[in-house]
Amino acid sequence: MATTKISDSVQVKGAVSDYLSGKIGRRSFLLRLTTVGFTAAAAQQYLELVAAPASLQAGDTNQVDTLLRGAYVITMDDQRQVYTNGYLAIRDGKIVGVGRDSECTFRGGETIDGSDMVVMPGLINAHNHLVQVASRGRGDDPRRPGVRPSPGRDDMQARMRNLVGGQIAEAVHWDEDRTYNMVRLHLMALLKAGTIGTHDQHFTNVNKRSIDGVLRAIDDSGMRALVARGTANHPDVLPQDLREDTEVGLQEVERLRSRWNSSRINVVPSPVAVAYIASGDDIVKMKRGAEAMGAQFEMELAGNTGHMVMEAIGWKGGVIEYLDDLGVLDDSVLGDKGHLLQDQEYQLWKDRGMKVCMVPTLRITDGLGLPADKFTDVGILPGLGTDSMVTPSGLWRVMRLIIYAQQMKDRREGVRRPEAWGYSERVLEMATRGGAWALFMEDRTGSLEVGKDGDCILIDGQRPYLRPNAESRRIVSDLVWSGESDMVDSVMVAGKFLMRNRECQIWDEREVVETAEKTLTSLNKDTGGDQRLPLRVPGQTVRGWKYL
DSSP: OOOOOHHHHHHHHHHHHHHHHTSSOHHHHHHHHHTTTOOHHHHHHHHHHHSOHHHHHHTOTTEEEEEEEEEEEEOOOTTOOEEEEEEEEEETTEEEEEEEGGGOOOEEEEEEEOTTEEEEOOEEEOSOOGGGGGGTTGGGOOOOTTOOOOOOTTOHHHHHIIIIIHHHHHGGGOOHHHHHHHHHHHHHHHHHTTEEEEEEEEOOOSSTTHHHHHHHHHHHHTOEEEEEEEOOOOTTTSOGGGOOOHHHHHHHHHHHHHHHOSSSEEEEEEOOBTTTSSOHHHHHHHHHHHHHTTOOEEEEOOHHHHHHHHHHHTOOSOHHHHHHHHTOOSTTEEEEOOOSOOHHHHHHHHHTTOEEEEOOHHHHHTSOOOOHHHHHHTTOOOEEOOTGGGSTTOHHHHHHHHHHHHHHHHHHHTOOOSSOSOOHHHHHHIIIIIHHHHTTOTTTSSSOOTTSBOOEEEEETTOGGGOOOTTTTTHHHHHHHHOOGGGEEEEEETTEEEEETTEESSSOHHHHHHHHHHHHHHHHHHHTGGGGSOOOSTTEEETTEEEO
């Protein structure tokens, strides 16, 4: 190692302080050590020494808080190691050991028998809209007499006015408490499916305190989140009284970051999408505002709405090329969805270091499929998202859907592959490691490695739909092709159990459900939503079914 100067020593002490206080994560800590002369190996050794300061000061480096033994441990580390009979040791909220069970030297304050359990990083939902839990099941609502039909898919502008404009207009009724009550339910469902972190794009900000309800629920849940606070003001989508000035939106982001940002929660600004923001100048203003406050930046980058805007403004290239010309693309940008782009734009995405999340469900319903291969071909592993009400059952099914969407696209284009694109290991990485990367959480979570936060899920390998597993040789395949939410037994974030033995440890589950039902009833009355609900009540007949 290079000679250490006094200034370097100060930097090392500062890095240690920031890491132990939770200001920076594992990867950032290692990077700061290498900048003052540590080799990669020396930095890793030093990290292991400081990972659990309380126990080190006590002189017992083998004592840990929680020790999982005898489990099938999927690490998702850089070497993609899987310990078929492994252990995981957590102390002071950090991972301090992971490896073969036969080599475990740790003693646990609590030791958990991991026989017939799979231990792996928690899932990360990289594209979501938490308040839209209120619309769960809406896609099956029958059209009622006097209710206008939704615009067709060919009238994209009308669809946006109908969907987004309607949601924003109704948001005046979503105060902080109502939002909190509904989002708790959504988070609890995610948690019980093994999700430890989520994205939220919140663009319904007529009531400025609504998003505080989102953030309060996330804070209480113990989960991780990247929350994109959106500003929408396009005149073709919103009437004047519902448009928000970019300066107001940025001021609100600063307020929210001051109140809610932590080692688990990160609030960032978002222009939502090019079709929802008035101009390229407004996108630039928001990106520069994000840079000024040290925040990342998020927006949906889907080609279907993007093409419409490019045509309207006379831009001849793709939407990614347009944004690059504006100078707003770099490694602090999360672009959601990323479909229907021009071929050359995927390499541009890679060159700019941008993050990406893919949502397969809508691309199955419209028959287009999804070009996930375009990203993996240029060396990008996307995250996966549910898009809220579209696939509310969680990421286990989305893992299968991304494979189906890719197959649909291949067949539509006549592509034949020597090996299937969508193998189990790849989509599991997308739902964990890929999601952590997409949401700027990769130095804290997404893999089971020494120095990272103690985030993991325990899966009950005895579930009938996970058997037989062919002497463990199909465990990974079974998780992807047969996995369901209720196989998740326990969820841990930063060494704390948020769910254990299928029971939420944060909230009373019945109270959360009952409060959400009451809240939705009052919201529907205030917004007129009860007039759009199916008539599945006594005395009515719906699609031939008589309700008595």
